[in-house]
Amino acid sequence: MANNSESHMKVLRLPTIKRLPTYLHILKRFELEGNEYVSTTALINELDFKPILVRKDLVLLGLAGKPRIGYKLKELIAAIESYLGWNKTDEAFLIGAGSLGQALMGHKSFEENGLKIIAGFDADPAKTGQKFHGKNIFPMEKLPELIERMGVRVAIMTVPWQEAQVIADTLVEAGIWGIWNFSMVKLKTPPHVVCHNENLSSGLAVFSVRLRKMYQQKK
Amino acid sequence: MANNSESHMKVLRLPTIKRLPTYLHILKRFELEGNEYVSTTALINELDFKPILVRKDLVLLGLAGKPRIGYKLKELIAAIESYLGWNKTDEAFLIGAGSLGQALMGHKSFEENGLKIIAGFDADPAKTGQKFHGKNIFPMEKLPELIERMGVRVAIMTVPWQEAQVIADTLVEAGIWGIWNFSMVKLKTPPHVVCHNENLSSGLAVFSVRLRKMYQQKK
Incomplete structure (x- = not known):
């Protein structure tokens, strides 16, 4: 129970876990479109969830976004996949x-x-x-x-x-x-x-x- | 906004609504098996949800169960179907x-x-x-x-x-x-x-x- 991804497992609640696949789907779309960063606002615009929930979920994932630039797509995708165990099959x-x-x-x-x-x-x-x-x-x-x-x-x-x-x-x-x-x-x-x-x-x-x-x- | 089923619509929250189809499935099975009443305990035994949630959901549906006998199956099924609008197609x-x-x-x-x-x-x-x-x-x-x-x-x-x-x-x-x-x-x-x-x-x-x-x- 030492590394980062395992400490996440203790924090995320069921409703957050259920939203992760939707985030992942949209983030991968952004990546395919050639983007390197994603802002919280850009993500929220593509979602049907309440903005406050999305902001909280991103904080819980434990990554630091850069002001005015946002999150590095590759890191955010990796964090979600690793939390879900979807980096292995x-x-x-x-x-x-x-x-x-x-x-x-x-x-x-x-x-x-x-x-x-x-x-x-x-x-x-x-x-x-x-x-x-x-x-x-x-x-x-x-x-x-x-x-x-x-x-x-x-x-x-x-x-x-x-x-x-x-x-x-x-x-x-x-x-x-x-x-x-x-x-x-x-x-x-x-x-x-x-x-x-x-x-x-x-x-x-x-x-x-x-x-x-x-x-x-x-x- | 006068009758009973409409006032329910204000009370039930999303997690309760999502559990209703599972209740309905099990209640119909009980009915098919020839039962007229169902106790809360019997229902809980067939479910994977926390017992306290099931008890709360049943109260929210607004029906009165009889002590030691439980709920009339027909009424409970009708209450859920009417709440969901599943009594019409x-x-x-x-x-x-x-x-x-x-x-x-x-x-x-x-x-x-x-x-x-x-x-x-x-x-x-x-x-x-x-x-x-x-x-x-x-x-x-x-x-x-x-x-x-x-x-x-x-x-x-x-x-x-x-x-x-x-x-x-x-x-x-x-x-x-x-x-x-x-x-x-x-x-x-x-x-x-x-x-x-x-x-x-x-x-x-x-x-x-x-x-x-x-x-x-x-x-």
């Missing part, structure tokens, strides 16, 4: 090659962001043997063997909730350390396994409430 | 039928949750004329005409960020009121249009940070 298996699973396999930004899906697994014989976005789909029976043989530590679960716990048990037993769970059910996993639940309808809920308020104003 | 167009767009068209829970994607649009002639998950893909040129003719008010944008603003302008001009934007760029829209930005990598950021902490512990 984890290989992952995807379990459940339905429509959501296939989309995640084709979502290029995950691979740019430290998570490379190297293969998929499905119980449906019509899917196994196929390739989606260049990735092979294997039958579920192969899962334990391939986890061990390839040393994969991360799994993404896009299976129906009814099947999720049994699959999670298999993953943990075979040596998986982290599960990104889209299956809409709380999984029981041992404390040494990170299980992160995702619900795609959370964003829809916020959108729906904002829409409903607006409809009421139009009446 | 909005029809939506999806713009950009790439891998993410196709997955959203096939994601059944949106339709259960008040948002029905009725058609897709794409600039790629290889995609137009096709059907994904039973939904037609039309060329972009048809967008203004079909928005007007079908009275659609909601659009989901899954296009590359470089093209997003031009398409948003077209949508607004044709009469769209709400845009759910997956395009990783802040859109300029007039105040009468609700524009909600989504970044799929936010969840990955939280997962990555939790994974990185765990890797450090294992060292």
Whole structure:
């Protein structure tokens, strides 16, 4: 717990962490456009977040911006990537090659962001043997063997909730350390396994409430 | 601003709104299993959120639970759906039928949750004329005409960020009121249009940070 990036880990709160990928995306765009520095104001102009939050987040990242010039893009990008661990890449298996699973396999930004899906697994014989976005789909029976043989530590679960716990048990037993769970059910996993639940309808809920308020104003 | 559901709109904060879809999913599962009531404890057992948050959220929804019996499932489900506006269905167009767009068209829970994607649009002639998950893909040129003719008010944008603003302008001009934007760029829209930005990598950021902490512990 000595170096800088580890002390950051203690400071950043969840809402800040969730904003980091958006900052990163915009900063990389600025870099591609040939810029060397970015001012806080220029960053804020591209964002939908409250300016005060962005200013605070940048301070928390612990870099010193230069007055009237701003932050060195390369340093700011490196600080965010190192905090998120996106400067290294984890290989992952995807379990459940339905429509959501296939989309995640084709979502290029995950691979740019430290998570490379190297293969998929499905119980449906019509899917196994196929390739989606260049990735092979294997039958579920192969899962334990391939986890061990390839040393994969991360799994993404896009299976129906009814099947999720049994699959999670298999993953943990075979040596998986982290599960990104889209299956809409709380999984029981041992404390040494990170299980992160995702619900795609959370964003829809916020959108729906904002829409409903607006409809009421139009009446 | 007289009735109950509208006064709720003033009270619920963003983190609560984001948890509502998860509650709803579990409550509907309880109902399917033949239950009439749900206790707060039973709900908490199925959730990954802090119990104190769940208790607070339920109080904020404004229903009275019975001691030792709990909440009437039907009433709790109705309260959440009515708050979110998911008791009515909005029809939506999806713009950009790439891998993410196709997955959203096939994601059944949106339709259960008040948002029905009725058609897709794409600039790629290889995609137009096709059907994904039973939904037609039309060329972009048809967008203004079909928005007007079908009275659609909601659009989901899954296009590359470089093209997003031009398409948003077209949508607004044709009469769209709400845009759910997956395009990783802040859109300029007039105040009468609700524009909600989504970044799929936010969840990955939280997962990555939790994974990185765990890797450090294992060292």
